[in-house]
Amino acid sequence: MIDIQGLSKHFDKVVAVDGISFKVNKGEIFGLLGENGAGKTTTLRMLATMLTPTSGTAKMAGFDIINEPEKVRSSIGILFGGESGLYDRLTAEENISYFGELNDMDRTRIKERIKELARIFNMEDYLKRRAGKLSKGMRQKVAFARAIIHDPDIMLFDEPTSGLDVSAIRDVHEFIKSCKAEGKTVIFSSHSMDEVDKLCDRVGVIHKGKLVADGTLDGIKSEYGDQDLENIFIRLVGGKSEA
Amino acid sequence: MKLKHVWIVFKKEVRDIIRDKRTIITSIFVPMILIPVMNMLVGGNVERLNRDITENITIALSESSNTEEIKNIVKNEIIKDYPNISLIEVDNPTQAISESKVRVVLDFEVDYSAKLNEGKPFVIKLIYDKSQTKSEGSLGFIWEAIDNFNRKTVEKRLNSYGISKDVLTPVVIEESNIASEEESAGSLLALIFPLLIVLLMSSGGIAPATDLVAGEKERNTLEPLLTTKPGRSSLLVGKYLTVTLFSFITVITTMVGVILGYIVNPSSFSMGSSTSITGVSIPPLALFLVIIIAMALGMTFSALQIALSTYAKSFKEAQTYLSFLMIGVMIPGYATMFMQPKEIPVYMFFVPVLNALSALKTVFGYSINYTYLFITLGSSVVYVIISLWLTSSLFKKEKYLFRS
Numbered sequence: 001m002i003d004i005q006g007l008s009k010h011f012d013k014v015v016a017v018d019g020i021s022f023k024v025n026k027g028e029i030f031g032l033l034g035e036n037g038a039g040k041t042t043t044l045r046m047l048a049t050m051l052t053p054t055s056g057t058a059k060m061a062g063f064d065i066i067n068e069p070e071k072v073r074s075s076i077g078i079l080f081g082g083e084s085g086l087y088d089r090l091t092a093e094e095n096i097s098y099f100g101e102l103n104d105m106d107r108t109r110i111k112e113r114i115k116e117l118a119r120i121f122n123m124e125d126y127l128k129r130r131a132g133k134l135s136k137g138m139r140q141k142v143a144f145a146r147a148i149i150h151d152p153d154i155m156l157f158d159e160p161t162s163g164l165d166v167s168a169i170r171d172v173h174e175f176i177k178s179c180k181a182e183g184k185t186v187i188f189s190s191h192s193m194d195e196v197d198k199l200c201d202r203v204g205v206i207h208k209g210k211l212v213a214d215g216t217l218d219g220i221k222s223e224y225g226d227q228d229l230e231n232i233f234i235r236l237v238g239g240k241s242e243a
Numbered sequence: 244m245k246l247k248h249v250w251i252v253f254k255k256e257v258r259d260i261i262r263d264k265r266t267i268i269t270s271i272f273v274p275m276i277l278i279p280v281m282n283m284l285v286g287g288n289v290e291r292l293n294r295d296i297t298e299n300i301t302i303a304l305s306e307s308s309n310t311e312e313i314k315n316i317v318k319n320e321i322i323k324d325y326p327n328i329s330l331i332e333v334d335n336p337t338q339a340i341s342e343s344k345v346r347v348v349l350d351f352e353v354d355y356s357a358k359l360n361e362g363k364p365f366v367i368k369l370i371y372d373k374s375q376t377k378s379e380g381s382l383g384f385i386w387e388a389i390d391n392f393n394r395k396t397v398e399k400r401l402n403s404y405g406i407s408k409d410v411l412t413p414v415v416i417e418e419s420n421i422a423s424e425e426e427s428a429g430s431l432l433a434l435i436f437p438l439l440i441v442l443l444m445s446s447g448g449i450a451p452a453t454d455l456v457a458g459e460k461e462r463n464t465l466e467p468l469l470t471t472k473p474g475r476s477s478l479l480v481g482k483y484l485t486v487t488l489f490s491f492i493t494v495i496t497t498m499v500g501v502i503l504g505y506i507v508n509p510s511s512f513s514m515g516s517s518t519s520i521t522g523v524s525i526p527p528l529a530l531f532l533v534i535i536i537a538m539a540l541g542m543t544f545s546a547l548q549i550a551l552s553t554y555a556k557s558f559k560e561a562q563t564y565l566s567f568l569m570i571g572v573m574i575p576g577y578a579t580m581f582m583q584p585k586e587i588p589v590y591m592f593f594v595p596v597l598n599a600l601s602a603l604k605t606v607f608g609y610s611i612n613y614t615y616l617f618i619t620l621g622s623s624v625v626y627v628i629i630s631l632w633l634t635s636s637l638f639k640k641e642k643y644l645f646r647s
Contacts, residue, residue, distance in 0.1 A: 011642070048470045051641050070472055078470045085463040089262040090255070101251045102471040130262075146467070 001026040001185040002047070002154060006056035008209075009042050016042040018209035019056060024187060024202070026153075029180050031200030032189040035237060039209040040189035044158045047187070048078050061153045061185075074103060076154045077147035081162030084143035088132030092123060092142045095131055096149050103150035110149070117145040120178075137168055144175050148184075155179045157188040161195065173199060193230045203229075207237045244480060248473035252481025256455060260485065266450045270489055274443070274497035279504025296380035300328040303336045305350035305370065313351050321392045328388060340372045346381035347371045362400060433584050433608030437600045438576045439501075440494060444541040445572040445596075447493025448486040449565045452548030455482045456638075457561035465644070479638045483549055483631070490541040525606055532616045533606045539623035540599040544568070546630035553637045553644065572596055584608030592618045595626050 002024040009017040017039040024030040034040045045051040047058055049069035058065045061075040086095050093114055100110035118124045121141040126134060131142060147155065157176060161169045176199055179186050190196055196203055196217075203220060205213040213220055213236055217229070224232045260266050302322070304313060314330065322328040331345065339345040348370040352358070355365040369385055372378040398408045459465040468478060525533075548565055555561035575596050579587075584604045591597045592615045602619040605611055637643055 045645075050466065050469045051645075070474060073470055074472045076470065078467065080463065080466060083463040085467045087255075087259055087464055088462075089259050094255075094258075098251070098255050099467070099471055102248065102468075102473055104247075104472060143467075 001028075002030075002058065002060055002187065004043075004047070004056075004058040007043065007046060007053050007058055008055045009039075009046060009051060010054045015209050017046070017053075020204075020206065020209070020211040021056075022204050022211060022214045024185055026185050027180065027183050028201045029176065029186040029188055029199055031196035031203040032187060032206055033191065033193070033196050033203055033233060034189070034206035035191055038206045038237075040191075040206055041158055042209075043206070044078070044156050044187065044189055047072075048076060048156055049073055074150065075152055076156055077150070077152040078156045078158070079143060079147045079160050081159035081164075084136075084139040086131040086134075086139055086142055086146075089130060091128050091130050092134065092138070092145075093127040095142055096146045099146045100149040105150055113149055113151070114145070117149065121145055136164075137171070140164070140168055140171060144171075148179070153184060155184050155186045157186065159189055159191070161190070161192070193233060197229050205233060205236050212236045244474060244476035248477035249481045249484070252473070252478055253484050256451075256482055256485035257488065260451050260454070260489065263454070266454070266489070269450055270447060270493045271496045274493060275500040275503075277500075279500045283504055292376065292380075296377050297384070298327050300325075300347075300381045300384055301331050301345050302328060302347050302349060302385065303331055303333045303339060303345045305336050305348050305368075307353070308349060308351040312356070317349065320395070321388050324391065325384065325388050328384060337370060340370065340375070340378060343375065343377070346375075346378045347385050349385070359396075433604045434580060436607045437603035438580055439497070440537055440603055441540065441572060441576055441596065441600050442569075443494045443497050444490055444537055444599075445544040446569055447490035447541070448545045448548045449562075449569070451489045452486045452545065452552045453558060453561045453565060455485060456549055456552035457555045457558045458552075460644075461558045469644075475639050476635065479549070479635060483545055483634070486545040486549060487542050490545055491538065494537070494541070525609075526611065529606050529611045529613070529616065532613075532620060533602055536599050536602050536616070536619050536623050539620070539627050540596070543595070543623070543626045543630045544572075546627070546634040550630070550634040550637050553634070576600060579604070584610035587615075589615070589618075593622045595622075598622050 004023070005021050006019045007017055007021070008015070008019050020039075020043065022030075032040050032043065042051065046053050047060060047065060049065050049072050053066065060072045063071040063075060065072050086092075087098070090098065096114050096117070097110050100113065105113070114127070118127055121144060123138070123141055123145065126138055131139060134142065155176075157172075160172045160176075164172065173195070176186060176188060188196075188199065200217065202214070202216050204211050213232075215223065220232060221227055221229070224235065226232050226235075302317075304317065309332075317330050322330065333339040333345055336345060336348040340348060350368040350370060352366040352368075355367075358365040367389060369382060371382050397411065401408055401410070456465070459468070469475070547568060551564040551568065552561045555564055579591075579597065579600055582604065585608075587601045587604060591601045598619045602616055605615060
């Protein structure tokens with residue numbers, strides 16, 4: 001479903017991502033683990049066609065990120081960490097509907113889908129309220145719905161739990177699990193070992209733009225002879241923070 | 244680029260901005276209500292001031308001149324033909340000026356009577372307060388009244404010698420204004436309207452342009468938008484059309500405000516002066532061309548505003564850049580404000596901003612040259628294309644779009 005081949009990104013003289021390659025199978029949750037500045041966000045931005053790779057490419061749901069960016073964007077949903085990025089002056093429903101329209105969904109389908117998502121995320125009571133008036137938790141649910149309004153095959157999560165409280169983190173985890181349950185392929189970037197350990201089928205460790213480990217959680221643990229993912233991570237990145 | 248996507252973005256941006264009270268207040272309510280109200284207030288004040296200066300002039304005599312004889316001369320000879328000037332009694336004449344009870348105090352030379360009888364000049368000192376507009380403004384009327392007294396006295400003296408007063412007037416001046424009613428009225432319009440329209444066209448899009456790119460970057464709404472199906476060109480054009488629309492709305496609402504102000508109080512337009520703007524009729528083709536030129540200017544500025552908003556790292560930085568852009572309009576605007584439409588050099592019809600100002604001046608100044616108007620239209624279209632190309636290049640550059 002996702003096939004990344006020698007993907008690199010340079011910003012002037014800075015090498016943010018350095019020839020990484022890995023595959024994610026359909027229905028898998030792949031955790032991209034790395035410190036701040038390791039290249040996780042840049043990788044996800046390239047996969048979402050927001051940034052053009054300096055070299056290498058990737059296929060997302062069979063579409064090439066360089067030659068078929070529009071088709072790639074139709075096949076993906078993305079959720080960023082921190083601020084939910086909603087339009088405060090639009091209602092929750094309008095925020096979700098806008099992304100449906102941009103993804104070429106017809107109005108009837110958008111209405112049906114919003115109804116369905118409102119039920120799933122318990123948003124019925126505040127669909128007509130402006131996003132600026134919603135609580136952080138409510139905004140987060142609207143952002144979930146907006147990301148999957150067009151029912152994408154692939155979901156990209158860029159540190160989605162960053163800055164959230166415990167219950168909000170749990171909501172994000174539940175959402176990621178529900179995406180897997182629906183058969184979506186997920187790449188999930190994080191610097192939290194626990195999160196990756198709890199959610200992911202496979203994991204890739206990225207350090208200074210390079211993929212230094214890639215495999216199933218059990219595979220990596222047995223390869224390094226340690227059941228603690230944190231210990232393995234520290235060994236892989238040399239124990240020095242990049243932040 | 245797909246028109247369907249452009250339309251979706253445009254619809255959403257317009258809806259979003261319409262719900263932003265700040266933008267609606269600055270784009271619609273302020274120009275539509277505040278400008279005519281201010282014009283009316285300032286115009287009304289100027290008119291009232293002019294009326295006060297002209298109609299209710301109070302004068303007094305200095306303590307040394309306050310005699311029945313001098314009072315008689317002033318009342319019956321100097322201000323007799325000036326019902327708007329009245330001589331009043333005050334205890335302290337100089338203080339009365341400061342207290343605005345009296346505009347001017349007349350102080351006659353001590354031996355004025357002897358000099359008057361001997362046919363020699365005597366001095367009337369006019370005491371006034373330059374810091375008081377009404378006191379200074381009334382001075383001219385006193386001068387005129389005394390000048391009139393001088394002329395009558397000279398006439399009497401010449402008559403006593405049997406000489407006609409005509410010897411004092413070898414030349415009689417007659418004026419003949421060759422400007423048509425339209426041209427006379429147009430000169431006032433050519434002074435105000437070009438600058439007003441250009442300033443509004445270049446400023447109307449500032450709030451939406453800042454909000455739609457730099458604002459989106461700051462609020463983290465741009466990144467999710469960039470992951471949707473439409474290409475960047477569709478997103479950019481949707482935003483660009485929104486900014487352009489609000490530039491036009493600002494101009495239209497302001498012009499409506501100015502016209503409303505004129506209808507309610509015609510003197511508001513000329514700020515209380517007596518200049519009339521009636522009798523203006525611009526040929527339809529010239530009006531059409533000048534509207535297109537003004538719109539092209541608005542389109543150029545909308546593109547530049549989005550370019551600067553894209554380049555800016557933050558909302559505040561965008562506001563700073565855009566205020567600098569305004570200075571770039573104000574300098575040529577004010578520099579050419581008093582330039583006469585017939586004296587505009589040809590090169591100005593090619594230079595950005597100056598071309599629109601010049602075209603507007605010629606049309607409102609009723610000095611229409613269609614060749615120049617078409618040159619302006621051509622150069623304006625070129626600037627629209629250049630600005631759009633620049634903005635499009637910038638909007639596609641990752642290092643600007645993702646800088647923060």
